[in-house]
Amino acid sequence: MDIKEKIHSLSEDLLKNIERLVVINSQLGTPAEGMPFGPGPAKALDEALSIARELGFKTVNLDHYCGYAEMGEGDDIVGIAGHLDIVPAGGDWTYDPFALTRKGDYVYGRGTTDDKGPVLEALYAMKLLRDSGIRLNKRVRLIMGCNEETGSRCMQHYNKVAEELSCGFTPDANFPCIHGEKGQVTMTAHSQNTRIISMNGGFVFNAVCDFCTTVIPAEDGLKEKLEAAFSESGLIQYHLHESDGLIQIDAKGVSAHASMPALGVNAAGVTFACLAKAGFEDDFVRFYNSHIGTACDGSGLDLKFQDAYGDLTLCNGIVKTENGEISCTIDIRFPVTLSTEQICTMCQNRLEDSDGYIEIQNLTEPLFFPRESPLVEALYKAYTDVTGDTANEPLVIGGGTYAKSLKNIIAFGPEKPGMDYHIHGADEFLLVPEMEEAVLIYMEAIKNLLAI
Structure with a gap:
């Protein structure tokens, strides 16, 4: 079974786990003891860490500000940072925003693309790499935050209590990759x-x-x-x-x-x-x-x-x-x-x-990495090697991501050029073939970052 077939065989399992996160209304709530962003984000983090443990990863909960799943050994850390909090459902949804509704290749729900779906796409990329027996000369850490949409205080906490990343990405923007944020x-x-x-x-x-x-x-x-x-x-x-x-x-x-x-x-x-x-x-x-x-x-x-x-x-x-x-x-x-x-x-x-x-x-302040920097080159190569798309070049975007909060990372996927996934709007969705492709792209990205 080649890698694309292997990813496809895990597709339904991946969707079921995305559903476990989408059903949780994880918008910012009233802070309480042990829940700095309210019960919804805390519940989403607990569920995401549970999924990671079920897939065989070591997990750490950083006071419900954020948490991480990790594999590998070494001093250096390849970081992947995504978020589990959401904006309010709002708008006129055709489908229940807090259920996973599938219509052909379209899968609807708040957070499917921003950012619960991509968090788990990255987690499955880590699982497939681990199961392949690849040599991990660095740790690979998937950080899952709870406050990206309303201030990224989760990453401020991470910076206080956890180790700095050597390099990495956040799957919370666009492909082919983002080398600048306004x-x-x-x-x-x-x-x-x-x-x-x-x-x-x-x-x-x-x-x-x-x-x-x-x-x-x-x-x-x-x-x-x-x-x-x-x-x-x-x-x-x-x-x-x-x-x-x-x-x-x-x-x-x-x-x-x-x-x-x-x-x-x-x-x-x-x-x-x-x-x-x-x-x-x-x-x-x-x-x-x-x-x-x-x-x-x-x-x-x-x-x-x-x-x-x-x-x-x-x-x-x-x-x-x-x-x-x-x-x-x-x-x-x-x-x-x-x-x-x-x-x-x-x-x-x-x-x-x-x-x-x-x-x-x-x-x-804006964020900018030169187009020729090793980080940009590594991620862009992962995208082009998987998709064959060399027409689209690395981008500067208007959105803000965890790349402004954590050192040495840039935004990378999952949105494909020219598509509107209705993030922050009604009927947010992901496409199943793109979800599977993103897992493969993230696998290649991690391998390239391990080589930097």
Whole structure:
């Protein structure tokens, strides 16, 4: 039996174990003793470590911040770091997000691609290598974290209590491999200067706001003007209802990851644009449209920029009204040739005026490995040797991974070029043939890293 046949023979077993993780709602919860990120992530880690032990690996639980499965001996460690936490289900799912639903080669469920499925693909790659009798001149360690989606504090803990990695990868992005990750700035826009009675939309800051419900005071002829504006808006659907002196607007857009906001349709942004087009006079409507808007390029904050590795992007994920204040989140991913200091300087004159203000909250520097570095070459070779694809070159992406938290690793798979797996959106999925191929790619990657 050749290696591809062997992987295929394990496919159903791999899917059953992925299901054991997908059924656990492991989004960030309320911390409790022994559960720093709440019961869901802790339960997912316990289950993942149990799967690893069943497959014959030594396991270690690092205080439920993260844990690892390991094989081999030696001082050097080839690390593979994936995460078991998820973003909220959100959106309009066709299938239960917390069940594994298979339709042909498509397997649906939250975490199938981001990142529970890839964690176990890497674990099975380790199992197959171990069972093949390959000489392990280094330890190979699969680290499973519980807080990647909301701050990566799990890897901060790992760095405090565990050993540094010699080299490795995180299976939490794209093939062929990632040699750079854009920097990130998160902000929140605020104002108490608004006539909007309520406005609420979006469910996470790092995905395009895909739904929005807004209530405003009714005015003569306003509903008709809004109908005209929304009819040309590009929304998936919308509904306007007027009663008791109020107009309610329900807008449905399209979710997309914050690193690629142009793939989505921002329901909140479209609503603000339509309010202005219909003549609804409001300070925050004016502030949003002039500072944020629907362009996704940061131009309203004087941040429009691109370099050889990509464009700056801006995503509005959440909008809400609370205690008389309206606010919205802003997630900016900026090219690797800029720094956070430069970004702050570029936008400093656009953060506040009489209509509203923007607060900078978190700053993350970009990550970059030269294309010719041994780590990049080793992983890229694993991909091309298995797939034969030499047309696609190593990438710089807008997403952020554990590569920014752990030394000497870069992101590597599992998403194939040109595919949208709906991560952070409804109906996230994996494809069974790609799952099996990823196991083989990760086997080759580990072998190449053992040789560095």
